[in-house]
Amino acid sequence: xxxxxxxxxxxxxxxxxxxxxxxxxxxxxxxxxxxxxxxxxxxxxxxxxxxxxxxxxxxxxxxxxxxxxxxxxxxxxxxxxxxxxxxxxxxxxxxxxxxxxxxxxxxxxxxxxxxxxxxxxxxxxxxxxxxxxxxxxxxxxxxxxxxxxxxxxxxxxxxxxxxxxxxxxxxxxxxxxxxxxxxxxxxxxxxxxxxxxxxxxxxxxxxxxxxxxxxxxxxxxxxxxxxxxxxxxxxxxxxxxxxxxxxxxxxxxxxxxxxxxxxxxxxxxxxxxxxx
Numbered sequence: 001x002x003x004x005x006x007x008x009x010x011x012x013x014x015x016x017x018x019x020x021x022x023x024x025x026x027x028x029x030x031x032x033x034x035x036x037x038x039x040x041x042x043x044x045x046x047x048x049x050x051x052x053x054x055x056x057x058x059x060x061x062x063x064x065x066x067x068x069x070x071x072x073x074x075x076x077x078x079x080x081x082x083x084x085x086x087x088x089x090x091x092x093x094x095x096x097x098x099x100x101x102x103x104x105x106x107x108x109x110x111x112x113x114x115x116x117x118x119x120x121x122x123x124x125x126x127x128x129x130x131x132x133x134x135x136x137x138x139x140x141x142x143x144x145x146x147x148x149x150x151x152x153x154x155x156x157x158x159x160x161x162x163x164x165x166x167x168x169x170x171x172x173x174x175x176x177x178x179x180x181x182x183x184x185x186x187x188x189x190x191x192x193x194x195x196x197x198x199x200x201x202x203x204x205x206x207x208x209x210x211x212x213x214x215x216x217x218x219x220x221x222x223x224x225x226x227x228x229x230x231x232x233x234x235x236x237x238x239x240x241x242x243x244x245x246x247x248x249x250x251x252x253x254x255x256x257x258x259x260x261x262x263x264x265x266x267x268x269x270x271x272x273x274x275x276x
Contacts, residue, residue, distance in 0.1 A: 014040055015177075022107050022181040025100075029110045031056055034075060037111070041118045050125050064113050066120040068144060073117055084109035091190050095271055104183045108174050108191055116170030123162055135234040139248065142227045152221055159202050159214040164249035171195040186274040189267060196264045199246050203257060211257050214249030 018037055021027055029037075035054060042051050052071040063079040066072075084106040091097050091105070127140035143162040147153045157163055175191050183191075204212040219228040235250065242256050 018177075019181055022104065022178070022183070025103060025182075028103050028106045031077075034110065034114065037114050038073065038118070041115070042121070045118070045122060045125075047118075047121045047125060050121050050128075064117050066117045068124060071121075071124075073121075075113070080110060080113055081106065083113070087194070091194065095190050095193075097187050097190055098184060101184065101187045104178070104181075104187055105191075108178050108183075111174035111177055112170045114170075115173040116166045119166040119169040120162070123165070133234070135231065135238050138227075138231060138234055142231070146221070156217070156221065159217045159249060161215060161218060161248045161250075164202075164214055165247050167201075168195075168199055168247050171198055186271060189271050189274070193264065193267050193271065196260065196267065200257070200260055200264070202249065203252070205254075205257060209254045211252055211254055213251045215251065218249070 014036065018029075018033065018040075021029065021033055034056075038054055042048060050071055051073070054073045054075070056075050056077060058076065058078045060076055061079065062074075062076055063083055064073065064075045067074070087109055088097075088102050088105040092099070097105075123136075123140050127137040130137040139161045143160050146160070153160065158167065172195060175188075175195050178188060178191055202214040202217065206212060215231075219231075238244075240250065242252065242259075244250075245252055246260070
């Protein structure tokens, strides 16, 4: 749901100030900018009944959290900056991005983090308002029930289906917003490549060309086996596209896996051809 109307938000609704900040090239988002962006998305998606405020901290190992009980968002600025630096450092060494583009990547990481958490709010709204149980509402409840096993959630965070969904959605929305700025084309391509890489993350290609999906790994956890049968029943009737299945880390075929991998390869060649 989150990425469907991003163009409309960007072309109005106050997003112009955010674009101006990014276009500055020398300025990174501050607390006021983060609050403004969150408010824009909360208003746009009518999330007011599921959002009770925002806080900022500089301690702890988390980057950002949407608390399902209090319905409050919390951002850790130090961890966001650390995550952004790690992103920039990795793409700088591998793809040799412009050394002056760090602020673009920092703001892109802020956008990714914000949109990731907004997607969690959207997930709760969709699950609460579902008139009939479906794979999304059941996955939401299962996901949050198993989060109580903090060890499993910490160690296998990215294969939890609702986290996988927010990782994918956050990356796509951040890319689409950055696409409206004056970020250099090559750096924009790198951001999209990072999105594609994360999209296939935790999918494993076996020697017999079988694909082990994140959802299979999720259900292999001792705490989640009892939910697999019901989930499979709901998925049978869902008629999901490849994008839908990738969003949640669901099963894909070998041909589908290779299709996305080829997109990565082609984009990588384009980026290399734009080397400075």
